Amino acid sequence: xxxxxxxxxxxxxxxxxxxxxxxxxxxxxxxxxxxxxxxxxxxxxxxxxxxxxxxxxxxxxxxxxxxxxxxxxxxxxxxxxxxxxxxxxxxxxxxxxxxxxxxxxxxxxxxxxxxxxxxxxxxxxxxxxxxxxxxxxxxxxxxxxxxxxxxxxxxxxxxxxxxxxxxxxxxxxxxxxxxxxxxxxxxxxxxxxxxxxxxxxxxxxxxxxxxxxxxxxxxxxxxxxxxxxxxxxxxxxxxxxxxxxxxxxxxxxxxxxxxxxxxxxxxxxxxxxxxxxxxxxxxxxxxxxxxxxxxxxxxxxxxxxxxxxxxxxxxxxxxx
Amino acid sequence: xxxxxxxxxxxxxxxxxxxxxxxxxxxxxxxxxxxxxxxxxxxxxxxxxxxxxxxxxxxxxxxxxxxxxxxxxxxxxxxxxxxxxxxxxxxxxxxxxxxxxxxxxxxxxxxxxxxxxxxxxxxxxxxxxxxxxxxxxxxxxxxxxxxxxxxxxxxxxxxxxxxxxxxxxxxxxxxxxxxxxxxxxxxxxxxxxxxxxxxxxxxxxxxxxxxxxxxxxxxxxxxxxxxxxxxxxxxxxxxxxxxxxxxxxxxxxxxxxxxxxxxxxxxxxxxxxxxxxxxxxxxxxxxxxxxxxxxxxxxxxxxxxxxxxxxxxxxxxxxxxxxxxxxxxxxxxxxxxxxxxxxxxxxxxxxxxxxxxxx
Numbered sequence: 001x002x003x004x005x006x007x008x009x010x011x012x013x014x015x016x017x018x019x020x021x022x023x024x025x026x027x028x029x030x031x032x033x034x035x036x037x038x039x040x041x042x043x044x045x046x047x048x049x050x051x052x053x054x055x056x057x058x059x060x061x062x063x064x065x066x067x068x069x070x071x072x073x074x075x076x077x078x079x080x081x082x083x084x085x086x087x088x089x090x091x092x093x094x095x096x097x098x099x100x101x102x103x104x105x106x107x108x109x110x111x112x113x114x115x116x117x118x119x120x121x122x123x124x125x126x127x128x129x130x131x132x133x134x135x136x137x138x139x140x141x142x143x144x145x146x147x148x149x150x151x152x153x154x155x156x157x158x159x160x161x162x163x164x165x166x167x168x169x170x171x172x173x174x175x176x177x178x179x180x181x182x183x184x185x186x187x188x189x190x191x192x193x194x195x196x197x198x199x200x201x202x203x204x205x206x207x208x209x210x211x212x213x214x215x216x217x218x219x220x221x222x223x224x225x226x227x228x229x230x231x232x233x234x235x236x237x238x239x240x241x242x243x244x245x246x247x248x249x250x251x252x253x254x255x256x257x258x259x260x261x262x263x264x265x266x267x268x269x270x271x272x273x274x275x276x277x278x279x280x281x282x283x284x285x286x287x288x289x290x291x292x293x294x295x296x297x298x299x300x301x302x303x304x305x306x307x308x309x310x311x312x313x314x315x316x317x318x319x320x
Numbered sequence: 321x322x323x324x325x326x327x328x329x330x331x332x333x334x335x336x337x338x339x340x341x342x343x344x345x346x347x348x349x350x351x352x353x354x355x356x357x358x359x360x361x362x363x364x365x366x367x368x369x370x371x372x373x374x375x376x377x378x379x380x381x382x383x384x385x386x387x388x389x390x391x392x393x394x395x396x397x398x399x400x401x402x403x404x405x406x407x408x409x410x411x412x413x414x415x416x417x418x419x420x421x422x423x424x425x426x427x428x429x430x431x432x433x434x435x436x437x438x439x440x441x442x443x444x445x446x447x448x449x450x451x452x453x454x455x456x457x458x459x460x461x462x463x464x465x466x467x468x469x470x471x472x473x474x475x476x477x478x479x480x481x482x483x484x485x486x487x488x489x490x491x492x493x494x495x496x497x498x499x500x501x502x503x504x505x506x507x508x509x510x511x512x513x514x515x516x517x518x519x520x521x522x523x524x525x526x527x528x529x530x531x532x533x534x535x536x537x538x539x540x541x542x543x544x545x546x547x548x549x550x551x552x553x554x555x556x557x558x559x560x561x562x563x564x565x566x567x568x569x570x571x572x573x574x575x576x577x578x579x580x581x582x583x584x585x586x587x588x589x590x591x592x593x594x595x596x597x598x599x600x601x602x603x604x605x606x607x608x609x610x611x612x613x614x615x616x617x618x619x620x621x622x623x624x625x626x627x628x629x630x631x632x633x634x635x636x637x638x639x640x641x642x643x644x645x646x647x648x649x650x651x652x653x654x655x656x657x658x659x660x661x662x663x664x665x666x667x668x669x670x671x672x673x674x675x676x677x678x679x
Binding site: 042159176252255256262275290292293296298301305308 | 335338339342343346347349350453457458460461462463464465466467469470472473476477488612614616617618620621624625635636639640647651654655658659
């Protein structure tokens, strides 16, 4: 048994050391990952949801029957605030104007607002994660690469951030900066920094000790080259997964802040604040709470599924 | 074991200190000052001077920090500028609600999440597994406030005249009063003493108080009011706990010692219960501990949706209203609770995994 095993290991080592194989290895790794991703239904559903949402956001002006902030008083007849959904096809009387998701408290078409809301949420999720990713992984890379007291200072700062419940810290930061979508975005980026910093630092620490980095150092490569060309490309995998899941968290937390009145401000068509402004009418006009919330949930679900799918695909050790 | 407990407890102190200092500085970075927020934008300079003098806000920042540190050690958290009452008193009134809410939510999350995860793992790659995981995925993606509002609508309006109807807001029906146990039992407590305050704090856990004193009508009313907020708050932790339990149990079931146990002829039930479960619970315990932060953040939203006067909502009001003492006091208490829970998590590790004790 043991002998067979050693033979097998030898075979693998020889094969791996074959230069021809080495050159196409990264390619086949990616192809393998792509195949693994496609095999998982949930990841593909997530991707489908995200692609669908991006299309909705891009083609919002074509899809939405009205402008998101257009007040329909005087534009249509028989339209009243908080009219429930009315679809002529499903037996809604012909004299009432058609509004698939109903009309909101300011007599605006809810469907158009939900459609335009996708632009806000996707942009916000994207920018928040980009900031957190760039700043967080830079801090982590510096901490891991330089080490010593700098490492200690950076990581203890991250610990203090993690010591707070994230939504409470975000509320405090928005209180300092003032309410608004941009400040909510910054606050969420700050509270999610530590995750990226920690992952990047762990990656850098592992890669720093690897033979190919030792080889680069021996060849006299400058530190910048080693970090940019050796360390970062090799630590991308977990960051990609984290960033995808991070978009979900960012959208959820931003909606929470908007719900509390600290994020997007009216009349901007943002799902969290749309929901917040009608929350006292939930018993009489539940559709105005239901649909924006459903939109948030579907978006967050899409990024969560996609993130899980990517993690399964990119980390072969998880596959059993 | 004792040495381990002591060492872990000492390690928590610097984290707590760091949090206190950060909160102190952060709150002073908030634009605007308590004087104009309380006395109005047109408050005269003399009025503000007098106000700051009275509240100790005209001292240099380091002095304020020093005074604050001293006060924390002596359990004096200052007075709320807004309510003109001691922060301690506000905590006595509001903390119990949040504790009961978080505990109810956590109980639901654990009691449903863990068995659900086990079920999914035992029926791996079946319809039960897929359905459970689909449910878990939807669960983690749900905005707490949306779920809360929808539950309120469903149980207070749609099911209005059915036995399933539940109240959508508040802690008790108006007019219902939970008589504190010390009054029921005729204890004489010295007004204003620490012991009296402690008893008041305990008695403000309405569900607990009405239970031990046998005020069943009050208890049932309180429980009915707690169901919707607790379920809304529990959903995300529940989904996370179910996922972790499933993946952890699946991983453990693939280990060699499970094969050994099976080879010995142990029944599948015994293999799962005594060999796999205990070993797979370690990550679950970590996750349960980590949920506390999520619960506190969620408590702000849940308490807003269900009109509950707990610490989450109070802290939000205090941050936006620049009520320094309340923000500081509440945050210190929350952070202390956080650190305490992490401590308990570590100690439960030592119980679940004897190897940690030896180190």
